[in-house]
Amino acid sequence: xxxxxxxxxxxxxxxxxxxxxxxxxxxxxxxxxxxxxxxxxxxxxxxxxxxxxxxxxxxxxxxxxxxxxxxxxxxxxxxxxxxxxxxxxxxxxxxxxxxxxxxxxxxxxxxxxxxxxxxxxxxxxxxxxxxxxxxxxxxxxxxxxxxxxxxxxxxxxxxxxxxxxxxxxxxxxxxxxx
Amino acid sequence: xxxxxxxxxxxxxxxxxxxxxxxxxxxxxxxxxxxxxxxxxxxxxxxxxxxxxxxxxxxxxxxxxxxxxxxxxxxxxxxxxxxxxxxxxxxxxxxxxxxxxxxxxxxxxxxxxxxxxxxxxxxxxxxxxxxxxxxxxxxxxxxxxxxxxxxxxxxxxxxxxxxxxxxxxxxxxxxxxx
DNA sequence: ACGGGCATGTAAGATGTTACATGATTTC
DNA sequence: GAAATCATGTAACATCTTACATGCCCGT
Numbered sequence: 001x002x003x004x005x006x007x008x009x010x011x012x013x014x015x016x017x018x019x020x021x022x023x024x025x026x027x028x029x030x031x032x033x034x035x036x037x038x039x040x041x042x043x044x045x046x047x048x049x050x051x052x053x054x055x056x057x058x059x060x061x062x063x064x065x066x067x068x069x070x071x072x073x074x075x076x077x078x079x080x081x082x083x084x085x086x087x088x089x090x091x092x093x094x095x096x097x098x099x100x101x102x103x104x105x106x107x108x109x110x111x112x113x114x115x116x117x118x119x120x121x122x123x124x125x126x127x128x129x130x131x132x133x134x135x136x137x138x139x140x141x142x143x144x145x146x147x148x149x150x151x152x153x154x155x156x157x158x159x160x161x162x163x164x165x166x167x168x169x170x171x172x173x174x175x176x177x178x
Numbered sequence: 179x180x181x182x183x184x185x186x187x188x189x190x191x192x193x194x195x196x197x198x199x200x201x202x203x204x205x206x207x208x209x210x211x212x213x214x215x216x217x218x219x220x221x222x223x224x225x226x227x228x229x230x231x232x233x234x235x236x237x238x239x240x241x242x243x244x245x246x247x248x249x250x251x252x253x254x255x256x257x258x259x260x261x262x263x264x265x266x267x268x269x270x271x272x273x274x275x276x277x278x279x280x281x282x283x284x285x286x287x288x289x290x291x292x293x294x295x296x297x298x299x300x301x302x303x304x305x306x307x308x309x310x311x312x313x314x315x316x317x318x319x320x321x322x323x324x325x326x327x328x329x330x331x332x333x334x335x336x337x338x339x340x341x342x343x344x345x346x347x348x349x350x351x352x353x354x355x356x
Numbered sequence: 357a358c359g360g361g362c363a364t365g366t367a368a369g370a371t372g373t374t375a376c377a378t379g380a381t382t383t384c
Numbered sequence: 385g386a387a388a389t390c391a392t393g394t395a396a397c398a399t400c401t402t403a404c405a406t407g408c409c410c411g412t
Contacts, residue, residue, distance in 0.1 A: 252363040
């Protein structure tokens with residue numbers, strides 16, 4: 001009955017689909033192409049997956065659709081955002097991601113939308129995100145239990161430096177792109 | 179009929195389970211505890227998942243089991259590696275990972291096994307891995323199509339530096355731990 | 357008499373993927 | 385006449401996760 005865990009794979013596609021319609025109504029085939037143009041380097045979704053996602057989104061009330069008849073071409077099913085859908089997207093896009101591994105795809109997708117849709121609040125998002133990662137670094141630094149295990153020290157070292165690398169990149173991004 | 183795509187979530191657990199038995203036969207409950215002790219900081223698997231994985235592995239002929247009766251305790255199902263299972267583990271553990279995102283969990287798990295089981299070849303694995311990532315950097319550097327899009331430049335910058343960070347860490351690891 | 361440890365699974369449910377179905381039009 | 389583009393989906397399959405089932409022993 002409840003979605004609970006949206007699954008790592010399907011999670012962003014919902015929001016990518018919603019986000020693409022922020023510029024106006026569109027139909028599956030076109031969305032698939034726009035997705036490839038604007039997010040192709042970040043995210044590859046099969047065409048069919050997108051259609052499935054769109055149906056789901058309509059069932060959930062985040063989208064609504066009308067059929068647009070065409071001559072000499074198959075009819076189009078044109079979707080547009082509902083208020084609920086717009087809201088869901090805006091909440092998502094302003095929300096920092098909870099983990100380092102979500103940066104590569106999900107956070108970058110969010111930043112992409114800030115850029116493409118010229119949304120405000122990118123700086124705030126980046127700053128929130130940095131604070132979250134700084135807090136992780138602080139907590140990992142406190143873990144003293146692994147002092148006897150050299151392997152664990154290296155793992156924590158990896159994580160801490162990974163987080164630092166991402167924070168640095170976010171700083172660079174903020175300076176250049178906002 | 180064929181496994182094809184093992185799925186990102188289940189993939190390492192198979193090999194973790196096999197690897198844990200390299201030290202000798204063991205049963206599900208114990209494996210669950212060892213897994214938590216040795217890999218807890220890297221990987222959390224529910225107890226049930228492990229049992230399911232063990233059954234699957236036995237069906238595939240990578241493990242075999244005997245029941246060990248106990249007094250005043252439930253019987254144990256003691257698994258041991260078959261030749262095929264041992265082989266599958268050794269192949270996996272020496273195989274570099276294909277992507278940056280697989281480093282955090284999968285590559286580190288492999289390195290953990292080199293450490294715990296005192297296997298030879300860690301240096302070779304690290305060097306192969308570095309070559310793979312260096313090749314990625316080279317390819318990303320060649321992508322000139324995104325020169326007009328400042329966002330894409332930043333994304334490629336992110337990837338390249340991400341790969342560099344990981345290569346650096348691998349160097350450090352190799353110097354300290356091998 | 358109850359919580360925790362020991363020990364193992366099954367079966368159902370949720371989720372994700374993709375092969376296939378359809379069919380007209382335009383371009384080579 | 386073959387291939388690509390336009391346009392959409394269904395239904396089956398594969399995979400993953402977890403709620404639940406079972407049951408004894410030990411300590412407090």
